[in-house]
Amino acid sequence: MGGTGAESTAAELRAAVHALLKVLDPEQVRELRTAPSRLDAPELREWTYLPGSRPGLSTEALDGEQRAAVDGVLAAAHGTLGAELALGAIEVERHRRELVGAPGPDRYWLRLLGDPDTDGPWGWRMNGHHLAVHVVVAGEDVRVTPHFIGAEPARIAEGPHAGRRLLGPEEDLARELVTGLDRTRRTSAIFATEPPDDILTRDDPFADPGVLPPGLTYDAMTTPQQQLVERLVHRYLDRAPAAYAQACWSELRRRGLDGISFAWAGGTDPGDRHYYCVRTPEFLIEYDNTQDDGNHAHSVWRHLRHDWGIDLLRAHYTDQHTPRDPGQG
Template sequence: MAPSVSILETASRGSEFRNFIPEPGHPRIDGLDQTDIETYSKKIASDPHVIQVFDKWKAELREPFYGITTDGRRKEGIFKRADEGAPVEEMVAAATELRALLSEQELRIASHDIDSDAWRKWSNPEVLIFKYGLQLQSLESYKIEAILKLVEASLSKTGYYKLKAAMETNHFLGELCNAAPILNRHSYQFSLFGTPSATKPWGFSLNGHHACLNIFILGRQMTISPVFLGAEPNQIDAGPQKGLTLCAEEGAYGLELMNTLPEQLQQRAQIYKEMYTDDMPPGRWNPYDQRHLGGAFQDNRIIPYEGVKATEMPLTQQGLLLKAVASFIILLPPKAFEARMQQIKSYLHETYFSWIGGFGDDDAFYFRIQSPVIMVEFDHHSGVFLLNKVPAKYHVHTIIRTPNGNDYGRELLKQFRNGVQEQRF
């Protein structure tokens, strides 16, 4: 389900991000080359407006995990233990090798119980809100390589490329804005959960600015969510990584789907014509997540269905919707990807597609595809380090969530502890 060359060309043309790079000394970036992540984070966290937001996020974490739902009631019995072909032997081998390389102190910092709420402390901002894992930029290079070897063993080739692309575009942003101490390819935290095993539950996370990855593993089954991948800008136009582009496929398939829907369905899918409007209810937009609903600290959010049901669409558009979803979950290794796609297809009759913004070639937009077993979001954002005040197509955020209690593999973990055996097909 890889996109065609023409789709990628359409999605990535017309970048104008260099018009919005702040000049040296601009208040947005002044002094960032002379700081470090902890000093910077403490400074940001002392701002009264930021304190208010962080306090709200921390309050969300104090609530027991329940999972994203459409009405506050979790659908039960929709996730089953199964052999889905996840490459557990390769993952265990890479994790075991990594553990052997870490010092006792580093292993202690990185390690958590499998059901630890440290899972839920991930966040996308460059600010270090919680310290709960190893900071890559403090490690020797061979230890960073071992962490990335574990990540590579756990993803498809395309998925690993996307993860590395998010890290490289973050580094590129640090170069553009003279902010390398806080924006670089290693400004991430890594954590291990449980003990790597071919039969028992374990997992790991790698989280930081524009790259948040949470992977739960149980036998040959895995859950990759929550995931946040993004970039500002989403393409590199100079240096050794010139030509690298991130998240073009997701946006291209979503835009093609919206443009080819029958007009009546287009109108129903487009829940707001503007990227921000006063007609939005409280909480529907905020300056941090903007249009995203499933971002960090939203583990228990109620997110009603919006837009158009997939089975109301013509078959061609149903196919495009599935291609759009596939472009998000292509992170998964091949067999696990196929199993996940089959699960998603089985709930097509309960899958909804919604859209915010215009849908011309140059329009910024947001879309969400949501069902009982998957929720993916795509959003174009205004500038954070770059100076564009309105959403731009070169600042992209994407999110993957598993509703109804299986983010972080929590539902599969519960079944394991209740003695439920995996199904074999």
């Protein structure tokens, strides 16, 4: 497919949605399109990563062809790593249901917002237990946050997937960073011996970086420590399509990497209950593995300007209400 990376992503998202619409019956399309008329409606910023039903098309009763089309929509909003994690969260959730004696079909809900065949903004979201993906497209620009992936169990102990740790690299990179700090730097980085029981921003409509601890700043780290925190940041950015991930990283570099900070709470040995966060001027990252004795992980990436595509929607709706210069076409 030609064009820039951003153009390719927007085109792939449209193609994936069209492929899904072709295999749904009229009632399913009606459920899929459950949405307010404007993508900046406040109710569309309500979300949760807990179990329970949501508005939209449920995956529970879809046939194989329809479910494959839903997976295609989900994959189109991610880079390779992100698609593996999003689909992996669904697989781990299947394992969890089997563990508690409640096997059955997947229960996630997909909503199509707006119309991908018009010039207006549009998008979709897919939500369910431990999965929350939110996509907004305006022209060729794409936004993909808030983005939440969870894993319960964080480490699968038995069965054909024994040993699998869906969010293992997210945990291991951060632990390598904190355990490599000297006493002085650890004092700055570790803000509590007892970790919080969940991510601190929870499912707030807008992420407030002020609820996060200040942590150890990038400029106070050694070069190897700086490289580790950069790898950790990239691990989250690489969930997104490559062009958008690169744009976020480039903006962070322009703003200055010294704006990065890292904070940790809890134990530092594998298996210990723990939490960490990364703050930057543009976005924040949180991870916790505290519930179920440290075998139940949450991870989230929030963008302070891009969540819900607010920047794109504001620009679009402002432009709609800006009087045109009579001298223009």
